[in-house]
Amino acid sequence: MAEDRPEAVIEARDVAMRFGSRTIFKDVTFDVRRGEIFVILGGSGCGKSTLLKLLIGLMPPSAGEIAVLDEEWSDLEGEARRALLRRIGVMWQSGALLGSLTLSENVELPIEAHSRLPEAARALIASAKLGLVGLGDAGDRLPSEISGGMLKRAGIARAMALDPEILFLDEPSAGLDPITSAGLDQLIVSLARETGTTFVVVTHELQSILAIGDRCIMLDKDAQGMIAEGDPKKLRDESEHPTVRAFFRREAM
Ligand SMILES: Nc1ncnc2c1ncn2[C@@H]1O[C@H](COP(=O)(O)OP(=O)(O)OP(=O)(O)O)[C@@H](O)[C@H]1O
Numbered sequence: 001m002a003e004d005r006p007e008a009v010i011e012a013r014d015v016a017m018r019f020g021s022r023t024i025f026k027d028v029t030f031d032v033r034r035g036e037i038f039v040i041l042g043g044s045g046c047g048k049s050t051l052l053k054l055l056i057g058l059m060p061p062s063a064g065e066i067a068v069l070d071e072e073w074s075d076l077e078g079e080a081r082r083a084l085l086r087r088i089g090v091m092w093q094s095g096a097l098l099g100s101l102t103l104s105e106n107v108e109l110p111i112e113a114h115s116r117l118p119e120a121a122r123a124l125i126a127s128a129k130l131g132l133v134g135l136g137d138a139g140d141r142l143p144s145e146i147s148g149g150m151l152k153r154a155g156i157a158r159a160m161a162l163d164p165e166i167l168f169l170d171e172p173s174a175g176l177d178p179i180t181s182a183g184l185d186q187l188i189v190s191l192a193r194e195t196g197t198t199f200v201v202v203t204h205e206l207q208s209i210l211a212i213g214d215r216c217i218m219l220d221k222d223a224q225g226m227i228a229e230g231d232p233k234k235l236r237d238e239s240e241h242p243t244v245r246a247f248f249r250r251e252a253m
């Protein structure tokens with residue numbers, strides 16, 4: 001059968017993760033395609049952040065293979081590894097900007113670390129990235145001087161500093177009120193559509209999943225692995241799996 005779909009930018013094959021004798025998940029297999037917003041969802045403690053760490057090569061899986069942009073993490077060392085890391089961006093669950101630096105300086109940090117651009121060029125890029133997330137006027141502010149929603153936007157701007165092909169976001173809307181969170185969802189969708197960046201977003205917020213997700217996988221603690229894969233709206237409407245149904249329809253089990 002001829003396939004008319006964008007290339008896979010991430011391929012995870014039979015991935016398992018154990019800590020000691022405890023299996024967090026196993027048999028996890030999926031692709032992420034270029035340009036889509038791919039959501040990793042599931043209840044607290046099912047291993048979403050852990051899977052993210054494997055995808056970005058922060059630690060090796062206990063079993064299985066992960067290829068990002070056609071390169072297997074397990075094949076890469078030293079400069080080759082750093083080169084791949086430069087092609088992806090990450091915003092962690094905590095968001096963490098450096099409090100003593102302005103927003104602009106925070107966005108400049110990865111540029112400074114990974115390029116030899118002069119200060120003026122770095123500042124220009126930082127200003128452009130902050131503009132992209134609606135913070136064009138806030139470059140001189142300190143993290144303590146802006147709201148939680150603005151902090152998340154600034155975190156995204158920093159993660160985009162090096163024009164990543166794939167951007168990983170861990171719980172971007174955690175701790176935000178519903179309206180700010182909806183605004184952040186809109187931002188993610190418009191960045192994906194306008195810049196062509198592929199997004200991998202970890203979240204357990206149902207509203208966000210339905211608002212932004214082109215495709216998703218759902219992990220489950222009890223099943224120790226994936227229990228669903230596909231278009232979130234279809235899963236909501238059509239899944240027969242009791243846990244998947246309960247999650248998407250907000251039913252107690
Ligand atoms: N380095 C580690 N050593 C041992 N256990 C770990 C380690 N990292 C994570 N775990 C365990 O793995 C499980 C999954 O953790 P993880 O943080 O990936 O869950 P999560 O789905 O992101 O949860 P949340 O929604 O609360 O962020 C947890 O039980 C956690 O305690």
Ligand SMILES: [Mg+2]
Pocket residue numbers: 048049050093
């Ligand atoms: Mg987590």
